Amino acid sequence: MVSGAGPVLPHPLPGAVGLSHLSAYDWEAADGIRGGSPHLHLVCTEAYVVTGGRGAVxxxxxxxxRDIPLEPGTVAWFTPGTVHRMVQGGGLRVTVLMQNSGLPEAGDAVFTFPPEVLADPEAYAAAASLPPGGGPETETAARRRRDLAVEGYLPLREALLAGDPGPFRDFQRAAARLVRDKVPAWRALWRAGALAAATRTGGRLDALEAGDTAHLDAATAHETRPTRLGGYGMCGRRDEYALPGTTLPYEEKKPGPLPYEE
Known part of the structure; x- marks a missing residue:
């Protein structure tokens, strides 16, 4: 048990990572590129393991x-603060590994919406949220959300290409302001998830060094299957798993706007 963490989550994936599968959106954006919604994470590193098709990030x-080609066997990852946009090249299929399982689903992701939307938390929440159900209304809202993110992304990219990092830095700061109030809740998730997993490893090392193998008496195996197929995520259609430490973004029983999907 980690001090102040609450109950430790049972048997998370190794390292308490999050896991999902993505099929990149095939929708064409204003710049002619087919793909997902540009966004960044404030705390978490994300990795793409390409399992099928072609594309780019x-x-x-x-x-x-950067425009990084994606093909089967490619592993690409991006650290906090990196804006990323998945680009469809044909049948692109990616397994996503996300650091700090539970934080991305709790809002550790900010879309590259235009500055006036980022400056208004209520407007941002309305633009970022999707209606439940997964039907035509959800698809329309997901596409509208993607288009708004691309609208804000293109000026950031053009400024960087011109050697001006100012607009990009302004976006990072606006994103940090937008999520600042969420940090206490994120800290609790981190303590119960990733930090608890690392702490358990330390305890096992201490036990082995002392010749104590009692923790091996709890050895067991687990298996799971996706608990939702084809949800509308930030980058594409998303297969999700109800794993310990993950707050699933599609739970319709929760009141208010849905958390931001990846």
Missing amino acids: QTLSPDGF
Whole structure:
């Protein structure tokens, strides 16, 4: 048990990572590119493991713009503060590994909406949220959300290409202001998830060093299957797992706007 963490989550995936599968959106955006909604994470590193098809991930960071090709076998990852946009090239299929399972689903992601939307938390929440159900209304809202994110993304990219990081830095600061009030809740999730997993490892090392193997008496195996197929995420249609530490973004029983999907 980690001090102040509440109950430790049972048997998370190794490292308490989050897991999902994505099929990149095929919708064409204003710049002619087919793909997902550009966004960044404030705390978590994200990795793409490409399992099928072709495409790319466009990234914006202080070191500029990159267009990273994606094909089966590619592993690409991006650290906090990196704007990323998944680009569809044909049948792109990606397994996503997300650091700090539970934080992205709790809002550790901010879309590259235009500055006036980012400056208004209520307007941002309305633009970022999707109606429940997964039907035509959800698809329309997901596409509208993607288009608004691309609208804000393109000026950031053009400024970076021109050697001006100012608009990108302004976006990072606006994103941080937008989520600041969420940090206490994120800290609780981190303590119960990723930090608790690391702490358990330390305890096992201490036990082995002392010749104590009692923790091996609890050895067991687990298996799971997706608990939702084809949800509308930030980057594409998303298969999700009800894993310990993950707050599933599609739970319709929760009142108010849905958390922001990945």
